[in-house]
Amino acid sequence: MPKQNQKDLNAFNKAALDYHKAEPKGKIEVVPSKPHSSQRDLSLAYSPGVAVPCMEIYNNPQTVYDYTAKGNLVAVISNGTAVLGLGDIGAEASKPVMEGKGLLFKIFADINVFDIEIDEKDPDKFIEIVKGIAPTFGGINLEDIKAPEAFYIEQRLKEELNIPLMHDDQHGTAIISAAALINALEIADKKIDEVKVVVNGAGAAAIACTKLYIALGLSKENVLMCDSKGVINHKRTNLTPEKIDFIAETDIETLEDALKGADVFVGLSKGNVMSPEMLLSMADNPIVFALANPDPEIDYNLAVETRKDVILATGRSDFPNQVNNVLGFPYIFRGALDVQATGINEAMKLAAVRALAALAKEQVPEVVKLAYNIKQLHFGRDYFIPKPFDSRLLTRVSMAVAKAAMESGIAKSPITDFEEYENNLLDRMGRDERLIRMMQSRAKSNPMRVTLGNAEEYNVLKAAQILLEEGIAKPILLGEKKFIKQQMEKYNINIDVPIVDPMDDDQEENRVKYRETLWKLRQRKGMNEYKAKLFVRQRDYFGPLMLKHGDTDALIVGFSKNYSSVLKPILEVVEKEKGVDKVAAMMMILTEKKPIFFADTSINQNPTAEDLVNIAKMSEMTVKTFAIEPRIAMLSFENFAAISETSKKVAKAVSILHEKFPKMIVDGEIQPDFAMNSDHLSDYPFSKLGTEPANVFVFPNLESANLSYKIIRGMKMAQVVGPILMGLKQPVHVLQMRSSVDEIVNLATIAVLDAQRRQVK
Ligand SMILES: NC(=O)C1=CN([C@@H]2O[C@H](COP(=O)(O)OP(=O)(O)OC[C@H]3O[C@@H](n4cnc5c(N)ncnc54)[C@H](OP(=O)(O)O)[C@@H]3O)[C@@H](O)[C@H]2O)C=CC1
Numbered sequence: 051m052p053k054q055n056q057k058d059l060n061a062f063n064k065a066a067l068d069y070h071k072a073e074p075k076g077k078i079e080v081v082p083s084k085p086h087s088s089q090r091d092l093s094l095a096y097s098p099g100v101a102v103p104c105m106e107i108y109n110n111p112q113t114v115y116d117y118t119a120k121g122n123l124v125a126v127i128s129n130g131t132a133v134l135g136l137g138d139i140g141a142e143a144s145k146p147v148m149e150g151k152g153l154l155f156k157i158f159a160d161i162n163v164f165d166i167e168i169d170e171k172d173p174d175k176f177i178e179i180v181k182g183i184a185p186t187f188g189g190i191n192l193e194d195i196k197a198p199e200a201f202y203i204e205q206r207l208k209e210e211l212n213i214p215l216m217h218d219d220q221h222g223t224a225i226i227s228a229a230a231l232i233n234a235l236e237i238a239d240k241k242i243d244e245v246k247v248v249v250n251g252a253g254a255a256a257i258a259c260t261k262l263y264i265a266l267g268l269s270k271e272n273v274l275m276c277d278s279k280g281v282i283n284h285k286r287t288n289l290t291p292e293k294i295d296f297i298a299e300t301d302i303e304t305l306e307d308a309l310k311g312a313d314v315f316v317g318l319s320k321g322n323v324m325s326p327e328m329l330l331s332m333a334d335n336p337i338v339f340a341l342a343n344p345d346p347e348i349d350y351n352l353a354v355e356t357r358k359d360v361i362l363a364t365g366r367s368d369f370p371n372q373v374n375n376v377l378g379f380p381y382i383f384r385g386a387l388d389v390q391a392t393g394i395n396e397a398m399k400l401a402a403v404r405a406l407a408a409l410a411k412e413q414v415p416e417v418v419k420l421a422y423n424i425k426q427l428h429f430g431r432d433y434f435i436p437k438p439f440d441s442r443l444l445t446r447v448s449m450a451v452a453k454a455a456m457e458s459g460i461a462k463s464p465i466t467d468f469e470e471y472e473n474n475l476l477d478r479m480g481r482d483e484r485l486i487r488m489m490q491s492r493a494k495s496n497p498m499r500v501t502l503g504n505a506e507e508y509n510v511l512k513a514a515q516i517l518l519e520e521g522i523a524k525p526i527l528l529g530e531k532k533f534i535k536q537q538m539e540k541y542n543i544n545i546d547v548p549i550v551d552p553m554d555d556d557q558e559e560n561r562v563k564y565r566e567t568l569w570k571l572r573q574r575k576g577m578n579e580y581k582a583k584l585f586v587r588q589r590d591y592f593g594p595l596m597l598k599h600g601d602t603d604a605l606i607v608g609f610s611k612n613y614s615s616v617l618k619p620i621l622e623v624v625e626k627e628k629g630v631d632k633v634a635a636m637m638m639i640l641t642e643k644k645p646i647f648f649a650d651t652s653i654n655q656n657p658t659a660e661d662l663v664n665i666a667k668m669s670e671m672t673v674k675t676f677a678i679e680p681r682i683a684m685l686s687f688e689n690f691a692a693i694s695e696t697s698k699k700v701a702k703a704v705s706i707l708h709e710k711f712p713k714m715i716v717d718g719e720i721q722p723d724f725a726m727n728s729d730h731l732s733d734y735p736f737s738k739l740g741t742e743p744a745n746v747f748v749f750p751n752l753e754s755a756n757l758s759y760k761i762i763r764g765m766k767m768a769q770v771v772g773p774i775l776m777g778l779k780q781p782v783h784v785l786q787m788r789s790s791v792d793e794i795v796n797l798a799t800i801a802v803l804d805a806q807r808r809q810v811k
């Protein structure tokens with residue numbers, strides 16, 4: 051595992067602040083979910099239309115779930131008294147954590163969140179405030195409230211409210227760590243009713259975890275619990291009722307002594323309180339859950355260096371076995387909300403434990419390994435709890451929780467068809483970030499040299515910084531050296547990367563080499579040697595020539611010039627793939643539901659039927675590199691009834707495709723909204739698309755493709771990545787003019803993947 055030095059740490063801390071400060075500030079925002087553009091829309095959304103659902107709810111309160119967002123809205127509520135392991139930092143300072151939970155609820159389970167930070171430490175007043183706002187929400191996640199107040203607050207709110215409510219630091223942590231404990235014990239070949247357990251911390255998380263372990267078979271006599279004053283034993287006085295419950299009949303007073311011979315250590319206290327000596331004193335195959343955040347009770351690297359046989363988990367995402375409540379709360383609430391459970395009971399918690407423990411033993415899908423850049427991931431010491439980016443968590447845990455709620459009789463709206471429910475859950479996923487994350491992770495496994503043109507521009511420089519710091523690529527800056535350096539200073543971008551200036555003296559050798567190549571390539575196309583000499587001083591030629599000579603692995607250009615003028619020198623220098631007559635470009639559109647692809651968005655203005663065949667074929671190959679099965683719709687404005695010339699052209703392309711490539715999932719001519727909709731597709735049972743929506747859209751001409759994606763981009767309806775240039779032998783892509791930093795990073799990431807793929811060949 052890499053160790054962080056102070057410089058890395060400072061850079062990380064700064065990145066954390068920049069991340070939160072970037073516009074829009076914070077991490078979540080409210081987005082209207084209904085049309086609101088016309089007078090009529092507004093009269094339905096607000097007065098007078100809104101009065102109708104109000105009265106419906108008044109007359110039949112249960113219909114609030116039909117007419118409002120309540121059923122998918124959770125409050126994440128804190129008073130800031132036990133924020134992570136940072137302690138009582140107050141309500142306002144806890145807001146980043148609560149917003150963070152909002153983000154996690156949304157990305158992992160599609161649940162909306164209002165984060166609510168209440169400046170109130172008196173438990174009774176706090177309870178009254180929460181009760182007062184409860185009608186707004188389908189569920190309540192209490193967070194980072196310190197013990198012992200947390201116990202009383204949660205208990206009373208559970209009794210007095212009839213929606214799913216859980217103090218996550220207690221039960222979320224208990225559920226995940228219990229699943230991890232079951233599996234870790236199996237690896238250590240130890241039995242839960244025989245092991246000696248030391249729990250460090252006697253707060254909200256520690257007490258709840260220990261109680262759940264006992265429910266799973268741990269013997270209470272085998273538990274030693276410590277708080278900030280040491281072991282909770284019979285000599286201690288002034289203990290809270292929860293601590294009294296765990297008084298041990300022992301004279302042992304310190305954590306150090308408690309750990310001698312212990313099988314399990316569960317830390318839910320503070321960072322760095324466990325020394326290597328303490329770890330060494332534990333039994334064979336010691337199970338160590340150092341769960342304090344952000345710093346574990348013992349540093350991961352220190353622990354594995356100290357004992358090879360340690361079975362270790364932390365709360366952190368940067369080490370194996372992250373025991374963190376993020377594995378639970380999104381899915382526990384998802385399942386509870388979906389059956390309108392009146393609470394979260396023990397049966398639901400145990401169902402979540404079992405689902406999590408079982409999932410870790412299943413074969414890990416390739417996509418999860420890709421996301422973490424790990425070649426092998428098998429149940430064992432380094433993997434005994436599922437990874438947070440494992441998308442199977444959503445279906446496995448949510449369904450288990452929903453079923454348990456129904457079986458234990460607290461589901462107001464039971465699910466009747468679990469197969470349909472599973473499909474609904476899967477439909478919620480496929481969000482854009484996942485694909486980007488997966489791509490970045492793959493790029494990081496072998497970062498390649500990517501030359502970025504127009505490197506004087508802030509967006510390009512910033513993208514280079516991100517690519518370098520994230521380890522996605524080894525950037526090379528192409529442009530005027532002096533100006534680039536000035537800009538780096540101006541924007542405080544201190545990165546140590548090569549700068550290539552085609553005019554610079556130090557490039558003379560390359561200029562000579564590149565001139566010869568260019569002249570050879572173009573001498574029978576009207577270029578004389580003098581012209582070649584002039585051209586190699588231009589970056590538009592210099593970049594492609596670097597690529598041609600292997601002086602870079604990939605090239606990204608076009609930030610400040612129009613597409614065709616940048617493309618021309620590329621096509622003159624870089625060879626086409628075998629069998630490719632004309633290159634084409636594809637845009638990846640990262641929609642809410644799943645990625646879709648448009649082609650040709652940038653090159654062939656009025657493709658022939660044969661051109662469309664090639665575009666479809668190139669698109670198929672490109673989409674496959676993202677580990678996505680291409681389902682191609684050949685678009686027109688008619689459905690299987692070619693009357694217009696455009697449709698006839700598309701129909702001809704389809705018949706060639708069907709004949710030449712019978713295995714390809716492609717059909718048309720079809721309208722995009724039909725190709726995207728299963729119900730509409732079922733009207734055409736003969737279609738090769740079947741009823742599963744298409745994800746690749748080949749447009750009949752450039753205008754329609756280009757304008758379609760530009761509308762999406764302009765309206766910020768989805769993130770757009772590309773254009774991905776298809777049909778060349780080397781990875782080169784031309785940016786849209788004035789691309790954002792993210793767009794440059796994304797396209798460079800694709801270029802790295804492309805370069806990696808070609809290297810393997
Ligand atoms: N990985 C995960 O998913 C989760 C991790 N946690 C982590 O667990 C820790 C506790 O959180 P939470 O229970 O909510 O907070 P609480 O404030 O409720 O409890 C903190 C407990 O830690 C004890 N403690 C503090 N310092 C020491 C020490 N040096 N030795 C032993 N015990 C000590 C306190 O002792 P005393 O009672 O004497 O004050 C108290 O019992 C935090 O670091 C938090 O980040 C929490 C939830 C989830």
Ligand SMILES: CC(=O)C(=O)O
Pocket residue numbers: 133134135194218219342343365374375
């Ligand atoms: C993860 C979490 O909830 C905590 O550390 O408090």
Ligand SMILES: [Mg+2]
Pocket residue numbers: 134193194218219
């Ligand atoms: Mg917490």
